Amino acid sequence: MARFLLRRLLxxxxxxxxxxxxxxxxxxxxxxxxxxxxxxxxxxxxxxLVRRAYGLDRPLWLQYLDWVARALQxxxxxxYFFKDRVANLIAERLPIxxxxxxxxxxxxxxxxxxLGILAAVRENTWVDRAVMLVALIGQAMPSFWLGLILMIVxxxxxxxxxxxxxxxxxxxxxxxxxxAFSAIPSLMRLTRAGMIDALASDYIRTARAKGLSRxxxxxxxxxxxxxxxxxxxxxxxxxxxxxxxxxxxxxxxLHGVGFLAWESISKNDFPVVQAVVLVLALIYxxxxxxxxxxxxxxxxxxxxx
Amino acid sequence: xxxxxxxxxxxxxxxxxxxxSGLVLGAxxxxxxxxxxxxxxxxxxxxxxxxxxxxxxxxPAWMEGGTAANPLGTDQLGRDxxxxxxxxxxxxxxIGVLTVVTSGLIGTTIGVLGGYFGGRVDDxxxxxxxxxxxxxxxxxxxxxxxxxxxxxxxxxxxxGLLLWDRFAVVARSTTMQIRNLDYVAAAxxxxxxxxxxxxxxxxxxxASHLAVVATLEMALAILLEAALSFLxxxxxxxxxxWGLMIAEGxxxxxxxPWVIMIPGIALFVLILGINLLGDAxxxxxxxxxxx
Numbered sequence: 253m254a255r256f257l258l259r260r261l262l263x264x265x266x267x268x269x270x271x272x273x274x275x276x277x278x279x280x281x282x283x284x285x286x287x288x289x290x291x292x293x294x295x296x297x298x299x300x301l302v303r304r305a306y307g308l309d310r311p312l313w314l315q316y317l318d319w320v321a322r323a324l325q326x327x328x329x330x331x332y333f334f335k336d337r338v339a340n341l342i343a344e345r346l347p348i349x350x351x352x353x354x355x356x357x358x359x360x361x362x363x364x365x366x367l368g369i370l371a372a373v374r375e376n377t378w379v380d381r382a383v384m385l386v387a388l389i390g391q392a393m394p395s396f397w398l399g400l401i402l403m404i405v406x407x408x409x410x411x412x413x414x415x416x417x418x419x420x421x422x423x424x425x426x427x428x429x430x431x432a433f434s435a436i437p438s439l440m441r442l443t444r445a446g447m448i449d450a451l452a453s454d455y456i457r458t459a460r461a462k463g464l465s466r467x468x469x470x471x472x473x474x475x476x477x478x479x480x481x482x483x484x485x486x487x488x489x490x491x492x493x494x495x496x497x498x499x500x501x502x503x504x505x506l507h508g509v510g511f512l513a514w515e516s517i518s519k520n521d522f523p524v525v526q527a528v529v530l531v532l533a534l535i536y537x538x539x540x541x542x543x544x545x546x547x548x549x550x551x552x553x554x555x556x557x
Numbered sequence: 558x559x560x561x562x563x564x565x566x567x568x569x570x571x572x573x574x575x576x577x578s579g580l581v582l583g584a585x586x587x588x589x590x591x592x593x594x595x596x597x598x599x600x601x602x603x604x605x606x607x608x609x610x611x612x613x614x615x616x617p618a619w620m621e622g623g624t625a626a627n628p629l630g631t632d633q634l635g636r637d638x639x640x641x642x643x644x645x646x647x648x649x650x651x652i653g654v655l656t657v658v659t660s661g662l663i664g665t666t667i668g669v670l671g672g673y674f675g676g677r678v679d680d681x682x683x684x685x686x687x688x689x690x691x692x693x694x695x696x697x698x699x700x701x702x703x704x705x706x707x708x709x710x711x712x713x714x715x716x717g718l719l720l721w722d723r724f725a726v727v728a729r730s731t732t733m734q735i736r737n738l739d740y741v742a743a744a745x746x747x748x749x750x751x752x753x754x755x756x757x758x759x760x761x762x763x764a765s766h767l768a769v770v771a772t773l774e775m776a777l778a779i780l781l782e783a784a785l786s787f788l789x790x791x792x793x794x795x796x797x798x799w800g801l802m803i804a805e806g807x808x809x810x811x812x813x814p815w816v817i818m819i820p821g822i823a824l825f826v827l828i829l830g831i832n833l834l835g836d837a838x839x840x841x842x843x844x845x846x847x848x
Binding site: 278 | 699705
């Protein structure tokens with residue numbers, strides 16, 4: 253168990269280091285960052301000034317080491333556009349993105365678990381096929397398009413929810429639904445497959461033979477075993493959702509980290525972009541580590557390994 | 558008694574029929590879009606780039622105010638919507654196919670090497686997959702497009718270089734299963750080189766699994782291109798990418814929802830068709846591996 257955890261932790265740290273390098277190189281690969289920052293109307297002199305002011309005249313490896321050393325102390329640099337510390341900007345917006353991700357995950361689980369169980373219990377009937385059809389439709393739905401449709405229907409026609417912006421909890425409902433759509437198909441398929449396996453196993457036959465109620469067999473015996481992979485995939489899905497929230501936050505003008513990244517990309521504000529890539533990737537690394545831990549905690553067989 | 562015996566068989570036949578219909582429907586949709594993409598210039602009734610400001614936002618023919626000259630209406634610059642939709646199919650299909658070819662080559666190479674050689678090589682491959690998965694695709698694609706200026710080629714390159722993870726995962730696990738089979742050992746004993754074994758024994762036997770992944774990735778690539786174009790950093794205007802058409806129609810969607818419905822439905826149906834095809838393919842080879 254301890255060896256398993258140590259190995260996972262080591263891999264996570266290595267991935268984090270790789271991600272740091274990637275997010276640094278990402279903003280340098282276009283060639284001259286100073287030209288991008290100075291803008292299209294800048295003279296050669298302006299570009300030189302920008303280059304020196306932002307320390308872009310130093311060799312690449314020195315810039316990299318400097319950035320890493322500062323980032324390790326929590327200093328992600330200064331935004332060119334917002335004239336604020338990048339760490340502050342992200343700390344301000346991260347709760348919004350996190351709430352959105354959690355709302356999305358809760359909606360996804362609330363839909364995927366019951367439907368997945370239902371499909372497994374009624375395997376190979378029309379109920380099962382209807383559920384799988386829902387999964388197919390969810391997979392094929394472009395998220396930004398679904399967002400726009402919800403805006404027209406729920407926002408404009410029915411007037412139930414605000415169309416866009418940040419503020420009350422209502423602003424999270426539509427983006428949450430859209431975000432959930434991306435995670436529902438895989439969670440549902442996984443729940444269904446896990447439940448079908450569990451329901452066919454010997455301990456379920458034993459439980460039935462003992463005369464336990466159907467509900468208690470489903471929830472206490474089958475679901476417990478089927479839920480192990482679902483829980484760990486849910487943690488990973490949350491990571492994907494946070495990474496994908498940039499599209500949805502932009503559609504709904506929800507001012508989270510994704511929206512910040514989009515704004516910064518269009519304004520050539522690269523310290524911010526670089527930092528958002530890093531932070532989202534690190535959160536993903538953390539969540540996969542959490543998934544492994546959850547897996548080990550839920551499944552005693554893994555602990556022995 | 559005969560009823561009890563027959564029932565499951567009938568249910569199975571029923572299930573096969575449904576799966577079969579999924580395959581047919583998926584093949585029809587993808588085949589149709591591919592044909593439209595191929596014959597685009599001959600099918601389009603108008604020039605998809607021709608602007609006519611006197612004929613802006615004409616609704617589709619079946620709605621009030623529509624004309625037969627523009628069956629799907631015109632956009633905010635008076636360009637024929639059907640023609641743009643047809644040219645958009647070309648963009649989606651070309652991006653889908655080229656991205657899959659690029660990412661498939663990368664992912665399969667990495668995955669097969671890791672699965673066949675195992676040990677240190679495999680450790681490195683698993684690490685590469687883990688690292689790649691932790692990098693947010695959309696954000697990185699947007700950043701690169703923002704820095705280098707978006708273009709058709711750039712979208713294909715960025716997506717192709719990012720979406721190889723599932724190919725690698727599947728190629729690796731299937732190669733591991735095959736590596737220890739007798740015919741691989743037999744080929745080795747017969748004096749085949751490693752390259753020959755990988756190309757002639759391993760690759761043909763994992764190809765069907767890779768085909769399933771290819772459908773999934775093609776659908777994903779088309780969706781991502783649409784999202785990037787929607788955000789203004791994918792395929793640049795005036796190219797009629799379906800995502801870009803939705804973005805351009807967004808301002809008018811509250812008054813004339815059809816401007817976003819038409820390209821959106823096209824996108825939805827194409828992705829559904831590709832996924833149906835992939836699901837049927839997976840059922841045919843009988844595996845859960847690519848799920």
